[in-house]
Amino acid sequence: MEATLLVLAGGGSRRMGRSKPWIEVGNTVLLRYVVERLAPAFSEVMVSFSEPEQMEQHIPYRVVFDRKRNAGPLAGLEAGLIGSHRDVLFAVACDMPYVTQSAAELAVAAARSCDAAIPRHDGLFEPVCGAYSKTALPAIVGALDAGHYTAHDVAEQLDVTWLEDLDPAQFESLNTPADLERFHAALSAQR
Numbered sequence: 001m002e003a004t005l006l007v008l009a010g011g012g013s014r015r016m017g018r019s020k021p022w023i024e025v026g027n028t029v030l031l032r033y034v035v036e037r038l039a040p041a042f043s044e045v046m047v048s049f050s051e052p053e054q055m056e057q058h059i060p061y062r063v064v065f066d067r068k069r070n071a072g073p074l075a076g077l078e079a080g081l082i083g084s085h086r087d088v089l090f091a092v093a094c095d096m097p098y099v100t101q102s103a104a105e106l107a108v109a110a111a112r113s114c115d116a117a118i119p120r121h122d123g124l125f126e127p128v129c130g131a132y133s134k135t136a137l138p139a140i141v142g143a144l145d146a147g148h149y150t151a152h153d154v155a156e157q158l159d160v161t162w163l164e165d166l167d168p169a170q171f172e173s174l175n176t177p178a179d180l181e182r183f184h185a186a187l188s189a190q191r
Contacts, residue, residue: 072149089131114133
């Protein structure tokens with residue numbers, strides 16, 4: 001697809017107790033696992049970090065950094081949209097290893113005619129897993145400059161295509177050591 005994959009890796013990992021992008025999974029780390037799972041569908045791949053100190057390892061992807069530190073995933077989206085060479089990007093948090101290429105492709109196709117396309121189930125949505133058009137950038141920049149860092153609030157101001165009827169299990173995050181154990185067990189079972 002002529003679209004950018006943006007993996008958001010700038011979080012603080014407080015509940016996990018260690019830096020999520022660099023957690024070992026199989027024979028790689030979580031960040032690379034998520035990129036390698038989705039990258040074949042995209043013409044460009046980028047990773048966003050809040051600050052350079054978060055890069056514990058060299059990665060072979062284009063890296064962008066947040067303009068506003070400690071502003072959460074919204075700042076990562078902003079950095080990705082500014083740095084992207086494509087009109088649409090698919091953003092996914094590095095702790096969301098279950099997201100499928102087909103969900104990413106569906107979101108990108110839908111975002112070509114609106115500001116964003118975000119999966120939603122049971123009235124809930126996860127703005128760190130969705131496709132964003134460059135047309136979303138003014139609202140994101142405006143929110144960040146006004147000190148409003150909640151991605152949910154900004155998403156509600158955008159022209160969003162809500163993607164319904166997708167398996168909600170693929171949008172689960174690895175937030176705690178228990179979540180990580182379940183993911184490791186599922187990986188072992190696949191082998």
